Amino acid sequence: SLSTRLQDVFKTLRGESRLTPENIEAALREIRLALLEADVNFKVVKAFVDRVRDRAMDAVTNKDTLRGLGPSQEVVKIVRDEMVALFGNAEGGLQATTKRPRVILMLGLQGAGKTTTSGKLAMWLKTQGKHPLLVSTDVKRPAAIQQLNVVAEKVGVRVHDPAGEMNPVTRAKGAVAEATTLGFDVVIVDTAGRLHIDDELMAELVAIKNVTDPSDLLFVADAMTGQDAIKSAGEFNAQVGVTGVVLTKMDGDARGGAALSVVSVVGVPIAFVGSGERLEDLEPFHPERVVSRVLG
Amino acid sequence: ERRTRPVDVETVEALEELLISADIGVAATTRIIAAVTKQSRNGASLRDLVKQEIRAVFAAVDRPSTVAVHPQVTLIVGVNGTGKTTTVGKLANLLKSQGKTPLICAADTFRAAAVEQLEIWANRAGVDMVRAREGADPAAVVFDAITSGKAKGRDPILIDTAGRLHTRVNLMNELDKIKRIAAREVPGAPHDVLLVLDATVGQNGVAQAREFMSVAGVNGIVLTKLDGTAKGGVAVAIAHDLRLPIRYVGVGEGINDLVPFSADDYVDSLFE
Numbered sequence: 001s002l003s004t005r006l007q008d009v010f011k012t013l014r015g016e017s018r019l020t021p022e023n024i025e026a027a028l029r030e031i032r033l034a035l036l037e038a039d040v041n042f043k044v045v046k047a048f049v050d051r052v053r054d055r056a057m058d059a060v061t062n063k064d065t066l067r068g069l070g071p072s073q074e075v076v077k078i079v080r081d082e083m084v085a086l087f088g089n090a091e092g093g094l095q096a097t098t099k100r101p102r103v104i105l106m107l108g109l110q111g112a113g114k115t116t117t118s119g120k121l122a123m124w125l126k127t128q129g130k131h132p133l134l135v136s137t138d139v140k141r142p143a144a145i146q147q148l149n150v151v152a153e154k155v156g157v158r159v160h161d162p163a164g165e166m167n168p169v170t171r172a173k174g175a176v177a178e179a180t181t182l183g184f185d186v187v188i189v190d191t192a193g194r195l196h197i198d199d200e201l202m203a204e205l206v207a208i209k210n211v212t213d214p215s216d217l218l219f220v221a222d223a224m225t226g227q228d229a230i231k232s233a234g235e236f237n238a239q240v241g242v243t244g245v246v247l248t249k250m251d252g253d254a255r256g257g258a259a260l261s262v263v264s265v266v267g268v269p270i271a272f273v274g275s276g277e278r279l280e281d282l283e284p285f286h287p288e289r290v291v292s293r294v295l296g
Numbered sequence: 297e298r299r300t301r302p303v304d305v306e307t308v309e310a311l312e313e314l315l316i317s318a319d320i321g322v323a324a325t326t327r328i329i330a331a332v333t334k335q336s337r338n339g340a341s342l343r344d345l346v347k348q349e350i351r352a353v354f355a356a357v358d359r360p361s362t363v364a365v366h367p368q369v370t371l372i373v374g375v376n377g378t379g380k381t382t383t384v385g386k387l388a389n390l391l392k393s394q395g396k397t398p399l400i401c402a403a404d405t406f407r408a409a410a411v412e413q414l415e416i417w418a419n420r421a422g423v424d425m426v427r428a429r430e431g432a433d434p435a436a437v438v439f440d441a442i443t444s445g446k447a448k449g450r451d452p453i454l455i456d457t458a459g460r461l462h463t464r465v466n467l468m469n470e471l472d473k474i475k476r477i478a479a480r481e482v483p484g485a486p487h488d489v490l491l492v493l494d495a496t497v498g499q500n501g502v503a504q505a506r507e508f509m510s511v512a513g514v515n516g517i518v519l520t521k522l523d524g525t526a527k528g529g530v531a532v533a534i535a536h537d538l539r540l541p542i543r544y545v546g547v548g549e550g551i552n553d554l555v556p557f558s559a560d561d562y563v564d565s566l567f568e
């Protein structure tokens with residue numbers, strides 16, 4: 001764990017009892033390694049370490065060493081606090097909106113968990129007394145529409161699935177129209193996985209967004225993603241816009257550094273966490289838990 | 297001699313950033329950089345030495361030798377969403393074009409529309425598929441597929457399995473059971489156990505490889521989604537630490553988007 005590693009660092013610095021510029025640098029080297037091993041993006045690590053250095057140097061100059069904490073504990077506390085602050089104090093969950101119906105657009109790379117999360121969200125909303133309508137705009141992946149249909153049936157929610165309609169934009173628009181007509185208060189739009197470097201598919205996503213006017217654009221990201229997280233999240237945000245992140249497969253043992261990278265680059269909170277394959281496995285985001293995991 | 301030193305340092309830092317950004321990992325990057333900075337240059341750039349070093353890592357890993365047993369049984373495993381089902385479809389198509397007679401086994405009896413997804417791929421590849429009888433468990437489908445394959449002279453038998461996190465003990469035990477059933481039906485089966493890894497995976501990919509190797513006997517890797525911006529650098533650490541070869545690379549969502557791994561192409565792409 002980072003605490004143990006920093007303890008070792010300070011031990012080898014001849015048992016120093018307070019922070020100094022020298023031992024701070026030694027600690028920062030260890031922090032950098034720990035964060036890179038936890039899959040936090042290289043650039044995000046650099047910016048983060050700089051911030052920790054500033055805070056630690058403040059502590060040295062202001063002599064405001066926290067009572068009862070040794071230097072290694074002091075640094076750990078600074079790292080923890082900075083990381084929790086980075087994740088923001090936002091509650092997670094969905095955006096406040098007056099739009100009716102509320103439209104939630106699911107976006108992300110192939111295999112991240114969008115279709116499964118669409119079902120989980122529908123279940124979550126249903127238990128809150130909402131009436132969600134699901135629609136798949138994935139006309140490409142074999143049996144994608146069928147997958148969402150099966151998921152919807154398990155949750156007990158309606159799907160908008162016009163037979164023979166293979167235009168993703170038309171499918172999305174039709175779902176919003178049906179929701180308006182029949183009084184559904186939420187539409188969850190599942191989209192096909194796509195690469196952020198695929199111009200044609202990114203344009204399709206923007207077209208779907210334009211006909212549905214979503215209040216929530218959820219970037220669904222796999223918790224085990226490595227350095228690439230900053231690229232994909234950054235591009236989706238730049239080209240389409242992202243209001244929240246869903247971090248999936250958090251029930252594994254990936255350190256989850258991608259969480260830090262994604263939030264840093266898109267500047268929006270983690271809205272939900274996927275913690276399993278069942279439709280019940282959707283949780284609100286707890287910054288402290290993810291921080292403990294990243295720090296190891 | 298002295299004047300080249302500062303330039304070296306700058307290049308070393310740039311190379312470290314490149315390797316770490318490719319998900320090669322801190323440990324492997326440190327080892328590679330240490331190895332090349334010790335070497336005599338002979339006019340080669342530091343970059344060329346790094347490429348050479350990584351190529352050597354892959355060259356040191358042998359492909360498993362093909363066993364002369366038929367039908368060959370290939371098991372496709374990995375965590376959720378990495379591209380297993382798509383890879384089975386592509387692989388069936390590729391092997392058929394090479395004159396083989398593959399049979400697909402739909403052993404993911406759990407996920408919504410998993411069998412339907414694989415069936416569409418089987419149809420596209422022009423290959424038969426064996427699916428579960430009502431309520432059958434994955435090992436039973438594997439048994440059925442091998443029985444059918446033997447009877448009809450199909451070879452190899454490609455088994456698609458459900459995605460599973462390596463931390464789920466009961467799901468990993470299910471793979472062990474599949475292995476044992478296959479071994480009972482064909483000597484040495486499964487002859488190939490391919491771990492499908494998503495190129496976007498971070499250091500957890502090494503843990504996945506370690507665990508799937510220990511429980512399911514993984515002897516090769518398929519690295520998917522290399523058509524994206526991710527470099528799949530964990531494959532370098534996996535080749536070095538676990539001596540697992542990359543067999544194939546996925547470069548898209550179409551049926552022809554599966555190619556045999558080339559270390560030269562891979563190393564070149566790291567520096568693009």
Ligand SMILES: Nc1nc2c(ncn2[C@@H]2O[C@H](COP(=O)(O)OP(=O)(O)OP(=O)(O)O)[C@@H](O)[C@H]2O)c(=O)[nH]1
Pocket residue numbers: 108109110111112113114115116117138141144191192193194220248249250251273274275276277281376377407459461
């Ligand atoms: N363990 C675990 N598995 C998950 C989680 N979320 C999704 N999955 C699994 O991940 C795999 C991929 O999920 P999908 O919902 O099909 O992913 P997708 O983003 O819709 O995929 P594409 O449409 O192909 O881009 C499936 O096996 C899901 O069951 C999670 O939080 N934990």
Ligand SMILES: Nc1nc2c(ncn2[C@@H]2O[C@H](COP(=O)(O)OP(=O)(O)OP(=O)(O)O)[C@@H](O)[C@H]2O)c(=O)[nH]1
Pocket residue numbers: 110111141193195374375376377378379380381382383404407410457458459460492520521522523524545546547548549553
């Ligand atoms: N761009 C790209 N996408 C791929 C590649 N291989 C698979 N995919 C996509 O990744 C997504 C997941 O593929 P699947 O074959 O369903 O993955 P899986 O491992 O079988 O998923 P589970 O069975 O749910 O664990 C699909 O959208 C595929 O089209 C690839 O090489 N490149």
Ligand SMILES: [Mg+2]
Pocket residue numbers: 114115116138144191192193
């Ligand atoms: Mg999907």
Ligand SMILES: [Mg+2]
Pocket residue numbers: 380381382404410457458459
């Ligand atoms: Mg599958």
